[in-house]
Amino acid sequence: MKVSYFPGCTLKNKAKDLDLYAYKSAEALGVTLEEIENWQCCGGVFTTARDEVATKLSSVRALKEAFSKEQPLVTVCSACHNVIKQTNHAVQNDKEFSDKVNRYMGEDGGYFGEAEVYHYLEMLRDLVGFDALKEKVVNPLKGKKIAAYYGCLLLRPGSVMKMDDPENPSIMEDFIKALGAQPVVYAKRNECCGGYVSVESPDLAKKSSNQVVQNAKMQGAEMIITACPLCKYNLLKNGADIPVVYFTELLAEALGVKEDTDEQ
């Protein structure tokens, strides 16, 4: 299976692990990630203002390319995923916005929201299948108590992201189960780490991050996994005393492809 892949700026810099393990794992699962040619940064945040058009064009270009190749567009980074899915939704549902976008794009235009956007986790669940994933696991992570941290970007707004129940999600828990480990359910898993204000208001970010880690630990977690580089940065910077790792790293480990990645 071939899919279009949008890595995003952070994955080529500070979050190389997230990217590398995503590639390796996909390969092990028989999925080829074809990187979008000349992709541009998604902008990191979806501006909800309806008159902001230019900032959303990089997403539209990526979407259009995936659509022209008749491939689903897969993202790993929570932020890219959020921006691209929300942009796609806006193109589909806000005619005024879609007209503006297509006028901006000029000859590159003619995109009306046809592409399908998958988060890497959704790809695992809906295109690969967690059962199939389970069969490919060579190092089951037996006995590990792992807390999935969704953060705010992955699930919300629920009516747009349509990834899972925004208040009681299970996709990452099912993922953890497929890898043979034991998921820890805790209520703060869909609360914000305070990432965006770590510049403006570091104390607030610290408080939010601590509450997340605390809740996960109190419910018995030994490790936290995330799909978001900013979440990882924030939790670790604010003194998380249990490991915080990208979900792709855990995946690569279970699939037995982590070692040869490390050797490279």
Place this chain on the structure above:
Amino acid sequence: MQRVGVFVCWCGSNIAGTVDVQAVSDALKNEPGVVFSTNYQYMCSQAGQDMIKDAVKEHNLTGIVVCSCSPRMHEATFRKTAAAAGLNPYMVEIANIREQCSWVHKDIQTGTEKAIILGKAAVAKVNLNTPLTPGESPVTKRALVIGGGIAGIQTALDIADAGFPVDIVEKKPTIGGKMAQLDKTFPTLDCAACILTPKMVDVAQNENIRIFSYSEVSEIKGFVGNFDVTIKKNARYVKEDICTGCGACVEKCPMKKVPNEFNLGMDNRSAIYIPFAQAVPKVATIDPSACNMLKNGKCGLCSKVCAAGAIDYTQKDEYIQEKYGAIVVATGFNPISMDKFDEFAYNQSKDVITSLEFERLTNAAGPTAGHLERPSDGKSPKTIVFVQCVGSRCDACAEKGKEYCSKICCMYTAKHAMLVRDKYPDTDVYVFYIDVRTPGKNFDEFYRRAVEEYGVKYVKGMVGKVTPEGDKLKVQASDLIENKQLHIDADLVVLAAAIEPDKSARPLATMLTASMDTNDFFTEAHPKLRPVESPTAGVFLSGACQGPKDIPETVSQAGAAASKVIGLLAKDKLTGNPCVAHSNELMCNGCSSCERVCPYGAITYEDKEFRMPDRTTKIRRVAVVNPAVCQGCGACTVACPSGAMDLNGFASNQIMAEVDAICK
């Protein structure tokens, strides 16, 4: 040619505000057939009606056009007026110049122009009206009540008291409904069982009442006074007439791990069970999804211990046919699922419960014998947070929740909070509310007592997130009065879940051809003046199937529905609707097209002798409409290829005349 009188109503300023009524009556004066035209402030008033009667006599009118409000409002009124003046009541036509003109158009010129056109259409139609006489049909003197909760019970008792036989169909193994699950009732705090169970016994002992428990209505045919109903009696694998309700089988049943729906899954029951001690009928029922004997033939213990020999593993579903004159819908309500509201962690912690679950937890016959214990560890909670309006009053576009106010939650939450503080005074009780709505007799006083005498902490604001952590529930909420965010470590969180109509209501409405609103509540014939009748004749509404209601309201509506049923059953004959189809036998060629589209089977065929021009006779097959069965939809008139079929009151030439008048 008719002699038509036109009467234009001002409806105070309702019509006269946007329509020049004088111009309308003047313009209609010149229409064909019109011999008299006037306008008046309130045509529906006694003076207005007298004016019509006088005009009929003075001008020898043969037809009347009233330009006024919707015919759904006052058509019946003016038909009576016409009858009082000696005219056939069906010689009246209404031009709707209020709801469909003055109220929806702002400009007086366009309003007046449209009113004149609507008036012309009505005049054109009335010119082609013919006197109609309604037929008569007999009434089956037996009523059906669907649903055996407090609404159904009260309706059945009241009908039976008047001497008419009533059948109750209840899908659960016992009657009693939601009220049987409640602990105490507001605002008097008497125990629900103490006031309900005697009524249940009355039902069981009343010789006019039959109970079909564990049964459903599977088919409804016919019409007011003459419904043909099929009731499906589900196999309960116990012979109802033999079982004594001794409970020996329940005790011996080895399969004891079935979630007990009566206690909302908070404890277990056996595969053969009696829902609760005061069940009516007090007979056992085998749950086929849990019974080993029914699933794989291994067990049979209950049969062995049953001294009466009531167990019958081979019992089949039974279908019963019965005729009824009237049907009462009392299908009730359920709390909505909390699955989509997991910001309150209902699916993440056993200690987050709904209010109905709380009722069972405080009920002496409940899973904890009335001791308030947390479901997770059995400890007694020291801090309890009640959250109101969970899923009520939501945005119509939201994918979760209901648009309406569930009405009962404010009061039962005050009751719960008060009872906790009364029994366990060292418990901290918070109630988060958006508004406290207490419009009822002694209701606000009750709520104030909860605050002032019992020290329940009412906080104006909403809970935003509940986080289970360790053995606590961390509640994050807003206090809008003090403008701060609250963080409370609670032991128990109780959600006042919105209520919705029972799922069985929608298919039932389809069977009854009774209308429902967008929330699946049954609609009443008139929201103010006919609140217990469905627009479908012979169908009546009782209790929460029509809208959220508390017990006092439900009981009064149940009584009102019963009185309507009694009024219907007391008649020996019903006057039908004369606006039915009829076939012109000279034009009919007996092709059966009309018969195939008739939803009521009102059309049959007869061989008739016709005299031909050459004085010979010929026998031809022609359609005949049974006017007692025909409901007047008109499907046949369009299906008829020869144009033989027409509809009284809405004849093809009448509608064509209206089209012509509008398009002139």
Place this chain on the structure above:
Amino acid sequence: MNNKYLREELIRESGVNPKKCMKCGKCSATCPAYDEMEYHPHQFVSMVESGDIQPLLQSESLYKCLSCFACIERCPRGVEPAKLVEAVRLAAIRKQGENRMTANDVAEFLDEDVPQQLIVSAFRKYSK
């Protein structure tokens, strides 16, 4: 800009209808930045509706909102307060010379691990 015009502009741009609010306060109940904010999500809705917008434009609260969308997700009336906060913030920083952050400010918080995502989004949110 007069308040009536600004109010309409904010409503149009955010797509939020503040009239739908039933004043339950669930947005503020669920807001993780509540304690840092001078004006809370429910106040944004109510103050924009009543045209009392100037205090909001000058408030530090604009830069405390995490854009985590918890208020949007949980509002029973579908009001979407965060979109209104964002619209007010844009109204503030789109004025000439009112950028909240410049490239020079980046150096201050840059450490070895700061993900690019944070820098990009800080620019998106705080400067135009």
Place this chain on the structure above:
Amino acid sequence: MQINEHKPLIVAFCCNWCSYAGADLAGNNRLNYPADVKIIRVPCSCRVNPMFVLRAFQRGADGVIICGCHPGDCHYTSGNYYTRRRMAALFSMLDFLGIEKERTRVEWVSAAEGAKFAATMNDFVEKVTALGENKRLEDLRCKK
């Protein structure tokens, strides 16, 4: 925008149980829609003979809309299904004859949907107005 905007003539057939009541509700709630819409009450949408629709167009109507109960909610159980099938056939034939599809419509409006009734009428009138006068049957018109 045209200077002398054409005021269209719209005939709306409404079933007595749902749509006519929905129109009344629109009135009760004072929801405006253009006065170009003139409603004819029929017991059920299935009472509408295709001849009525043809007659309306022949006499100068610019649009004809038929409103009934939602599928499954018909007061007469199945009348609206007949309507749906009959009118689908009629409308495609009219389209073939040059009476644009936008001039004809079947819409389900329940007694609870006053707002939908008003919105439907506003939309329908707008679409028909955009098409201009219905000249297709002009030479056949009995109109003076």
